[in-house]
Amino acid sequence: MGKSSIAVDIGASGGRMIHGLIEEEKITFQEIHRFENKMIHNGENFCWEMDKLFEEIKTGLKKCHDIGIQPDSIGIDTWAVDFVLLDENDNLLTDAVAYRDPRTDGIMEEVFTIISKERLYLETGIQFQKFNTLYQLYSIKKNNPEILEKAKTFLMIPDYLNYLLTGVKVNEYTNATSTQLVNAFTKKWDQQLLDKLGINKRMFQDIKFPKTVLGDVKQEIVNEIGFNINVVLPATHDTASAVISIPETEGTIYLSSGTWSLIGVENHFPICITKALDYNFTNEGGIDCRYRFLKNIMGLWMIQEVKRNLEDQYSYEELVNLSHEAPEFTSTVNVDDERFLKPANMIEEIQQFCSETSQEIPQTPSEIAKCIFDSLVISYQSAINQIEEIYEKKFDRVNVIGGGSQNELLNQLIAEKTNKAVYAGPVEATAIGNIVAQLMTLGELNNIRDARTIIKESFDVKKYTSLVEER
Structure with missing residues (x-):
C-alpha cells in the first residue's frame, strides 16, 4: 500500500478529518472525525475557539491510531483572512477574532486616505472587503497600538494550528495572499505597503508554498496520539485547495x-x-x-x-x-x-x-x-x-x-x-485538493496534471443543462 494523508478541513461551521490514499489508480476517502466550529462572543469580539479546534485535531489523530491507521502526513486548510498575534514568549496577544466581527466597520475607508484603492489593487490584486486582514490589523493599530508593537509573530489560522503541532512558524502563501498585504507579482510581503500603513513588519514570517514539509509533530503530541506524523502544507486557504480538485x-x-x-x-x-x-x-x-x-x-x-x-x-x-x-x-x-x-x-x-x-x-x-x-x-x-x-x-x-x-x-x-x-x-472538493497536494509532496503523484486526471476518474460529476439534465 502507498503512502496516505490526513486532510484537516475546517470551515466556519465545522471541521472534518479525512484519510485519503491512492488505491487501484483512484483516490479513496475515509472520514475519521467530524466536529463543530462556531464563533463565540467573548464580551468584546466574535472569536474562534482555537484551543478547541486544536484539541479536535488531536482527537482525530487519536482515532486514527485507535482504528489502526497511521497516515504519513497531515495538512490543514481553513477559511482566510483571520489570524492571531504572539508576543516574545509565544503567548497569544489576541484572540482569533472572526472576520464577521464589526471592529473593521469604517476602517477600509480610513485606509484609503493613506493609500488609494488603485495603488492597493495594482500592488496586491486583492478585492476590497471590509474584513480583509489589512483592515483588521489597521483596526488594532488604531484602537490598540500597543498590541501591534508587542507582536513578534503573525500567524493565520492554519499557520497557528501548524505551529501548535510542530513549533515551526511560517505563513503559507495561498492564505497570506488573502491579507491584501502580499505583492501579487513578487509573492512576498509588501514592505512598502506595510511601512505606509505603519504596521509592524517584524511580526510577519517567511512565506512558504504548498507542498512544503514543515516537519514532524512535537514529541509531546507523538506521546499523546500514539504515533509520529509529518506536517505538510497543502493550499491552506480552503478555496485554493478546492480549486485543485476541478477535473x-x-x-x-x-x-x-x-x-x-x-x-x-x-x-x-x-x-x-x-x-x-x-x-x-x-x-x-x-x-x-x-x-x-x-x-x-x-x-x-x-x-x-x-x-x-x-x-x-x-x-x-x-x-x-x-x-x-x-x-x-x-x-x-x-x-x-x-x-x-x-x-x-x-x-x-x-x-x-x-x-x-x-x-x-x-x-x-x-x-x-x-x-x-x-x-x-x-x-x-x-x-x-x-x-x-x-x-x-x-x-x-x-x-x-x-x-x-x-x-x-x-x-x-x-x-x-x-x-x-x-x-x-466533486462534493468533497476542499479535502480532495488538500490530500492530493500532500500526495504530490509524498511522491504518490507527479504533478497537478496527474492529480486532476486521477480526480476525474475517482469522483462522480453530474451534468446539468438548460434543457435536459443528464448524467
Missing part, C-alpha cells in the same frame, strides 16, 4: 459553493487592471504559484442563517424543496449588500431589503428560500458576464464544487440562467 480547467468557470460562493477561473498570472478593480475581482494565490481570479459572493451563509432563524425546524434539503412551492414569487435581494454579512436576523433583513426596494415581501419559508436562491443565481450570472468581458471570450461550462454542489435546484437554475453546461462535483 477540467480549460474553458471552465468554477464556482466553489459553500458558506461563501467563490466564482472565477484559474490563471497563471495576476490581472490587476482597472476593469477587474471596478468589478472587485481578486487574484488570490493557488497551487504551483497559480492565481485564483475570482469574485467573492455571499453564498449559502444566507440560507444557513435562515435555517437558524427558523430554529432548525427545516433541513437544508427541506428548504430547497420548499422553494419549489413559491414559483410565482419573484422578489430578489443584492446578496453582496453588507447588511447580510452578520445581521441580527437574516429573515428580517431580507424582508426589509424587499420593502425598501418596493418588492413583494417574502413571508413564508418557501418564499424566503426562493428569494435567496434566485438572488444568488443573479449574482453568479453577473460575475460570469464580468469574467467574460475581462477575458474577452466566452466560457463553455461552469463547474460547481464543494458542499453546495449537492443543491440540485441551484445547479439547474445556474444552467438555465447562464445557458451553459453546469457540472456539479
